[in-house]
Amino acid sequence: MRDIKIKSDSNVLVTASDKDDAGVYRISDSIALIQTLDFITPICDDPFEYGRIAACNSLSDVYAMGGKPLTAMNIVGFPTKKFSLDILQKILEGGQSVLDEADVRLLGGHSVDDSEMKYGLSVTGVVHPDKILRNNSIQEGDVLILTKALGTGIIATAIKADMAEESSISEFILSMTTLNKYAAEIMLNFNVHACTDVTGFGLAGHLLEMLDGTSLAVEINSNNLPLLPQVEDLASYGIVPGGLYRNRDYIGTAIDFSSDIKTIYKDIVFDPQTSGGLLISLNEKDAFDLLSALHSAGIKNASIIGSFKTLSDKKIYIR
Amino acid sequence: MSDKIDARGLSCPQPVVLTQKAIKDGKSNFEILVDTEVSRENVLRCLEKNNFNAAVSEDGDIFIIKASKK
Numbered sequence: 001m002r003d004i005k006i007k008s009d010s011n012v013l014v015t016a017s018d019k020d021d022a023g024v025y026r027i028s029d030s031i032a033l034i035q036t037l038d039f040i041t042p043i044c045d046d047p048f049e050y051g052r053i054a055a056c057n058s059l060s061d062v063y064a065m066g067g068k069p070l071t072a073m074n075i076v077g078f079p080t081k082k083f084s085l086d087i088l089q090k091i092l093e094g095g096q097s098v099l100d101e102a103d104v105r106l107l108g109g110h111s112v113d114d115s116e117m118k119y120g121l122s123v124t125g126v127v128h129p130d131k132i133l134r135n136n137s138i139q140e141g142d143v144l145i146l147t148k149a150l151g152t153g154i155i156a157t158a159i160k161a162d163m164a165e166e167s168s169i170s171e172f173i174l175s176m177t178t179l180n181k182y183a184a185e186i187m188l189n190f191n192v193h194a195c196t197d198v199t200g201f202g203l204a205g206h207l208l209e210m211l212d213g214t215s216l217a218v219e220i221n222s223n224n225l226p227l228l229p230q231v232e233d234l235a236s237y238g239i240v241p242g243g244l245y246r247n248r249d250y251i252g253t254a255i256d257f258s259s260d261i262k263t264i265y266k267d268i269v270f271d272p273q274t275s276g277g278l279l280i281s282l283n284e285k286d287a288f289d290l291l292s293a294l295h296s297a298g299i300k301n302a303s304i305i306g307s308f309k310t311l312s313d314k315k316i317y318i319r
Numbered sequence: 320m321s322d323k324i325d326a327r328g329l330s331c332p333q334p335v336v337l338t339q340k341a342i343k344d345g346k347s348n349f350e351i352l353v354d355t356e357v358s359r360e361n362v363l364r365c366l367e368k369n370n371f372n373a374a375v376s377e378d379g380d381i382f383i384i385k386a387s388k389k
Contacts (some may be wrong), residue, residue: 161339162331237368238335238361245357 013129014065019209021061021133021196024127032129036061038199039075039120043156043274044173047087051094053176054119057199057275059102062125064182064197065153066133069125072099074109077118091119102181135196135279136212142193142308143287144218147294148175148277149301150203150268151228153241158234168230175228175301176275183278183302186293190267190286198276202247204255204316206271206279211308211315220306222258222265231271232264243272244285256314267316277301281308322349326358327381334358335365338386342369347388354381 004016013032014024022036033046038058042050054189055072062069076086088111099106104123111235155172158164180197187195198206203225207218234240247270257266282290287304294302324341326334333351341349342365351362358384359375366373366386374385 157332161336163332236364237339238364239332240357240364241363242355242357243333245360 002033005259012136013132015249018134019212021064024065024132026110026129030038030128032132034062034065034067034069034125034127035122036247037075037120037122039077039118040274042117043176044159044169047090048094048152049173049177051091051119051276052098053173054091054175055095055098055121056179058121059104059125060180060197060199060275061096062123063180064133064135065125065127065194066184066192066195067125067127069102069104069123071107072121072123073107074111075118075120075122076109076111077114077116078111079115079117080113087141095119095121098177098179102179108300131194133195135206135210136214137194138214138216138281138308139193139283140216140308140310141283142281143304144306144308145224145280145282145287145291145294145302146198146203146277146305147180147280147299147302148178149197149226149228150198150271150273150276151231152176152273153202153244153271154231154234154239154267156274157241158230158239161239163234163237163239165230168228171195171229180278182297183294183299186297187278187280187290189293190282190290192280192282192311194281196279198273198279200243200272201251202244202270202272204251205247207316208251208254210279215310216308217311217315217317218306218308219311219319220269222261222318224303224305225265225268226269226301226303227264231268235264235267239252240267241272244270247272254314255316255318258319261318269318322346324349324351326362327352327354329358331357332360335361338362338365349386351384351386352381353384358382361386385388
């Protein structure tokens with residue numbers, strides 16, 4: 001994208017170069033469109049759950065911008081020679097069940113015969129132009145809440161190795177099929193300064209995006225990082241996705257780990273997440289109130305994981 | 320006698336799965352060939368966790384990991 005010139009337009013409020021979750025275009029003084037697109041390869045064996053996960057993952061960017069999704073289009077790549085169309089039917093039913101839950105209307109879609117299975121959605125939502133939640137509008141002293149446990153990349157790898165326990169798989173699927181809608185609706189009752197969701201770049205990658213263009217750093221309390229079951233053991237056995245190492249190679253130099261930090265935290269901050277939680281930045285008092293509101297609503301893994309400060313040298317400190 | 324596991328061209332987690340299988344089968348000395356940094360690090364983690372010594376040598380783009388029980 002770097003070399004592609006895009007005409008400037010004052011109605012384009014958020015675009016790809018902003019490294020935010022979705023694009024935003026103002027269509028009137030009170031309405032801006034949010035547009036996003038995401039698709040993934042299968043992350044679990046059950047096609048219906050795969051469809052649900054892909055849909056939650058695609059919708060998440062709209063919630064992370066502080067918006068409300070309205071419509072969606074299916075994006076499908078399907079190997080018709082390898083799998084029966086019943087599988088595709090189940091994937092689409094899974095996606096539709098999530099759209100119904102989110103009160104989003106499917107308007108159509110497009111499919112191609114593909115060597116690898118892919119499913120996702122293009123989603124359109126709305127937000128008031130003055131209420132866009134950008135990812136890097138953090139303020140000094142802000143406290144950071146993460147709403148879901150980390151470790152989906154490691155568990156997905158363990159499923160491929162047949163090393164994930166049933167209870168871990170259930171927790172993993174439950175986490176990824178939980179819409180960020182619920183956390184976002186609660187978040188919008190508070191004066192949130194910035195928000196994003198944790199996806200492929202892992203926690204550390206998305207923290208760097210929150211810090212982009214600011215002079216602040218983030219200090220993370222590793223003891224407060226919520227983890228999916230079994231991830232510590234699996235990572236120690238080398239059940240680690242390639243994406244985790246790629247994230248580490250790409251952003252590792254921006255991070256300072258305390259010398260006594262457990263190995264799992266040195267891994268988990270780079271683990272690529274699918275349908276990960278929201279990262280919400282707001283002042284400390286509001287953060288405690290938001291956290292208890294999230295817990296009361298059953299978002300049990302929500303946790304205050306750190307705070308934004310002026311610190312020299314590195315951008316991210318894991319303590 | 321040293322067994323050889325050729326995990327070249329396999330993506331994660333298959334090299335680890337093959338390493339685990341060798342250990343479960345009771346092998347105490349074996350070699351694993353991998354061709355990515357990711358596979359190298361994951362296999363080394365697996366050996367460490369299973370109480371094996373590991374020595375890595377490189378031959379072009381290939382990592383040869385010699386494993387022996389501690």
